[in-house]
Amino acid sequence: xxxxxxxEFKIDKKSSKAVYLQIADTIIADIRSGRLRAxxxxxxxxxxxxxLEVNRNTVVEAYQVLINEDWAISKERKGIFVSDRLPSSxxxxxxxxxxxxxxxxxxxxxxxxxFDDGHPDSKIAPITELARAYRQIFDRKAxxxxxxxxxxxxxxxxxxxxxxxxxxxxGMDTTEHEISITRGSQMAMFLTAKxxxxxxxYVVVENPGYKPAWKAIEHTGAQLxxxxxxxxxxxxxxxxxILKKNKKIKAIYLTPxxxxxxxVTLSLARRLKLVDLSNEYGITxxxxxxxxxFHFGYRPILPLSSFAELDNYVYIGTMSKVVAPALRIGYLxxxxxxxxxxxxxxxxxxxxxxxxxxxxxVLELIKEGAVRKHIKRATIHYRNKRDFVYRLLKQYMxxxxxxxxxxxxxxxxxTPKAELNWDxxxxxxxxxxxxxxxxxxxxxxxxINGFRLSYGSxxxxxxxxSIKVIGEILSGQHQGSSPA
Numbered sequence: 001x002x003x004x005x006x007x008e009f010k011i012d013k014k015s016s017k018a019v020y021l022q023i024a025d026t027i028i029a030d031i032r033s034g035r036l037r038a039x040x041x042x043x044x045x046x047x048x049x050x051x052l053e054v055n056r057n058t059v060v061e062a063y064q065v066l067i068n069e070d071w072a073i074s075k076e077r078k079g080i081f082v083s084d085r086l087p088s089s090x091x092x093x094x095x096x097x098x099x100x101x102x103x104x105x106x107x108x109x110x111x112x113x114x115f116d117d118g119h120p121d122s123k124i125a126p127i128t129e130l131a132r133a134y135r136q137i138f139d140r141k142a143x144x145x146x147x148x149x150x151x152x153x154x155x156x157x158x159x160x161x162x163x164x165x166x167x168x169x170x171g172m173d174t175t176e177h178e179i180s181i182t183r184g185s186q187m188a189m190f191l192t193a194k195x196x197x198x199x200x201x202y203v204v205v206e207n208p209g210y211k212p213a214w215k216a217i218e219h220t221g222a223q224l225x226x227x228x229x230x231x232x233x234x235x236x237x238x239x240x241x242i243l244k245k246n247k248k249i250k251a252i253y254l255t256p257x258x259x260x261x262x263x264v265t266l267s268l269a270r271r272l273k274l275v276d277l278s279n280e281y282g283i284t285x286x287x288x289x290x291x292x293x294f295h296f297g298y299r300p301i302l303p304l305s306s307f308a309e310l311d312n313y314v315y316i317g318t319m320s321k322v323v324a325p326a327l328r329i330g331y332l333x334x335x336x337x338x339x340x341x342x343x344x345x346x347x348x349x350x351x352x353x354x355x356x357x358x359x360x361x362v363l364e365l366i367k368e369g370a371v372r373k374h375i376k377r378a379t380i381h382y383r384n385k386r387d388f389v390y391r392l393l394k395q396y397m398x399x400x401x402x403x404x405x406x407x408x409x410x411x412x413x414x415t416p417k418a419e420l421n422w423d424x425x426x427x428x429x430x431x432x433x434x435x436x437x438x439x440x441x442x443x444x445x446x447x448i449n450g451f452r453l454s455y456g457s458x459x460x461x462x463x464x465x466s467i468k469v470i471g472e473i474l475s476g477q478h479q480g481s482s483p484a
Contacts, residue, residue: 154181396471
């Protein structure tokens with residue numbers, strides 16, 4: 001029988017660091033010091049909880065952090081072991097365990113810490129379940145039936161499952177015949193724009209906003225009309241003023257649930273007014289609900305497309321954040337049958353169909369409840385990580401930037417208290433091997449004095465290490481000098 005490693009430290013209940021993180025960081029320190037080696041078994045959660053006089057769930061959370069960050073692996077019916085595939089930045093060096101508990105000790109990392117667009121954590125994706133389902137689908141006796149072409153809009157059963165999900169969880173009223181499956185949400189946006197818009201049309205967009213969608217719109221020859229965003233979302237009064245000038249507005253592109261990039265939610269009053277304006281002027285609302293699944297409050301805000309009064313809409317969503325970032329499955333929903341026909345014809349030209357076998361595999365995960373369970377686990381994981389980041393922001397940036405606690409999603413919006421030179425800021429961050437998206441990528445014709453700090457794909461150690469540096473650089477720029 002394998003002999004478990006003994007943990008020799010006491011919980012500091014006065015520390016601002018959560019107990020489960022104290023446990024996880026101490027174990028990481030022992031791995032890094034060489035005291036724990038690849039393949040060593042860790043104590044069972046009940047045993048360790050008893051040793052430390054803490055709740056067993058606290059130990060389970062600590063072990064989950066280790067597994068998520070690749071420091072440990074779980075072997076079914078055997079226990080938790082130190083990983084034999086340690087993180088690429090791993091480097092043994094002597095560590096003072098007590099100091100490690102109370103103070104963050106950074107270590108050399110040859111890779112840039114990249115605050116991406118809000119990617120999920122691939123380490124917690126249900127890859128094993130997906131691979132199993134994929135093999136089962138491919139090995140079925142009737143697999144030859146899947147080798148030919150199918151409906152251009154995707155597998156009918158899969159579309160039916162997406163329709164049920166939209167109806168039950170997002171308050172919409174759809175059928176499988178109003179759904180088209182795409183290779184990611186960007187393809188859904190491109191197909192929608194090319195099928196709906198003509199040269200000379202105008203499309204209202206949020207400013208700041210999502211430039212990849214703007215490019216899809218501009219590719220049609222349509223022109224963008226940017227409208228500013230405040231704490232209640234897109235400013236509808238500005239839209240009314242534009243409509244009074246009789247502009248040929250064909251569509252409005254929105255991210256109303258958690259506006260990209262600022263994360264604000266479009267207020268109910270503005271939602272209702274947008275529905276009225278859309279109906280009155282015959283404007284199609286293109287609703288990009290890119291960030292719906294991970295909500296930390298009572299329930300997410302229902303889409304604009306769920307309003308029964310809304311006549312013209314295209315609703316766009318994705319499965320990439322639900323299952324895995326590399327899974328390129330998006331979808332769109334619309335009651336405009338003529339538009340859906342055009343989308344189908346265009347889809348035939350550029351991509352005659354999607355990955356039918358993968359659609360069937362994901363469908364299996366939906367049927368057996370694996371997707372629902374994953375979303376539940378992932379929501380807890382991201383909520384804990386959001387709270388961790390919020391504590392870091394209050395510790396390192398409260399004096400130089402404004403930010404709010406988002407009720408969901410995988411990112412914060414950070415607004416410095418002073419106007420900054422973002423070319424200098426981003427260069428200074430790169431010197432520290434930290435990369436953020438330059439604010440020029442959010443604005444229409446000028447820089448936005450703010451940036452999106454995504455946390456989904458980064459470890460807590462990376463977040464702690466980098467947010468402190470970002471705070472120092474912002475403070476230095478605020479005061480007119482850069483930090484040493």
